[in-house]
Amino acid sequence: MPHWSVYTGDSEPHDGIDDLPAPPPWRAFDGGPVLPVPRDTDDGAAVSPDRAHRARTYVAAPETVQLVNAALVLRRPLLVTGPPGTGKSSLAYAVARELRLGPVLRWNITSRSTLSDGLYQYDPLSRLYAARRAVWRAGDGTPGAKASGAGRPDDGPPAGTDVEEHLRLGPLGTALLPYGRPRVLLVDEIDKSDLDLPNDLLNVLEEGQYEIPELMRAARRSGPGATAEVLADGTDAPVAVTRGRVRCRAFPFVVLTSNGEREFPPAFLRRCVRLRLRRPDHEQLTEIVRAHLDTPAGEAEHLINRFLARAADGELATDQLLNALYLTGVAGLDADSRDALADELMPYLSATADGDGF
The missing domain is CATH 3.40.50.300 (P-loop containing nucleotide triphosphate hydrolases)
Known part of the structure; x- marks a missing residue:
């Protein structure tokens, strides 16, 4: 390095x-x-x-x-x-x-x-409301009341009114x-x-x-x-x-x-x-899957290849592959059902040959 x-x-x-x-x-x-x-x-x-x-x-x-x-x-x-x-x-x-x-x-x-x-971010309205509340509390408790001597230079700003x-x-x-x-x-x-x-x-x-x-x-x-x-x-x-x-x-x-x-x-x-950043290739996807999941090697390889094949026809994201691997892993499906579910979890992100992006 x-x-x-x-x-x-x-x-x-x-x-x-x-x-x-x-x-x-x-x-x-x-x-x-x-x-x-x-x-x-x-x-x-x-x-x-x-x-x-x-x-x-x-x-x-x-x-x-x-x-x-x-x-x-x-x-x-x-x-x-x-x-x-x-x-x-x-x-x-x-x-x-x-x-x-x-x-x-x-x-x-x-x-x-x-x-x-x-x-x-500065909220002038909250400062105004704080000043009004401070005057109210310092006075006699009636609307419009003001504390005795309030406003003299040596009083300083009421609590809660500093910018x-x-x-x-x-x-x-x-x-x-x-x-x-x-x-x-x-x-x-x-x-x-x-x-x-x-x-x-x-x-x-x-x-x-x-x-x-x-x-x-x-x-x-x-x-x-x-x-x-x-x-x-x-x-x-x-x-x-x-x-x-x-x-x-x-x-x-x-x-x-x-x-x-x-x-x-x-x-x-x-x-x-x-x-x-470019879309990861097979080697990078394998490393990404290994870092995120403990998917069996054979199952991961199969879905990685399926993901790459689908990505050749439209836009996909890596997290779609991870979602498919995780869910098919916990669902305990047979091979055909697993592939069908994986395809449902990997819809295209933009218009493709499928017409509507799905």
Whole structure:
């Protein structure tokens, strides 16, 4: 393995990320103070059993291993494209597990997603309601009552009305905190986004930093060094943000997945390391099945060949094969019934010679 590689793809957790080469001078970041990466079990952020299984059993091709390491060393996002079911999102969990980078921060993209959704969410209405409740409770209990002396400069804001109490960092905003190790950010199905989102991401991913205007305005009133305690994505533990500015230290490992349904702007593409996942061949499928299931060799071989034969005529996903192997294994069917059930569990994902995709 090249000396600059830290991800091996063998799924065994290790601390090789500490040996990651220094970043290129144009990709070095100096945010602080340095934060420790949370463990998967911190603050209830444990990985769900299904994702833990996917991370542990992920089978990485040599090209995948090489390009993951390239993205880590260059501090660039990894744009992963390929047909459904080829393990695009599972790759993020596999890298996080092997390199001990904490829980994956996941941002599921829809046509309505905006950059601010990924950075942070602020609820001004809840702050307004909190202020009204605070005035009510401080007064005599009647509508419109106000506490004696309320509103004087030395009173300070009522409890529950500070901006940070109604603001929470999103997955992208959390990934850019100054962690000592890179966090893993999965931006899933970015090709479903509005046309502007990839371009909107450019500046944030290029600069490794962003600002929170609501906290910056509050900081101007509080004076130099004003720090707010805000909640990060996936945890109930607050983190400190000084004067409303966030800058990363270890650039996150960003995995952007796409089913190839659209083209991206050249300016966006040139800032990414690009990985194209292809459908696994017979050897890779055999290894994937072995990692996931204890299916007898003969039965697995038969259904793998059947899967590959069907895949020649239409689009199938690897998890369809795994579903068929698992269910036919527990059903105890004869050979003919097993094959018929397997075919029912492996419908085409797009229009084929069958006409309607089924």
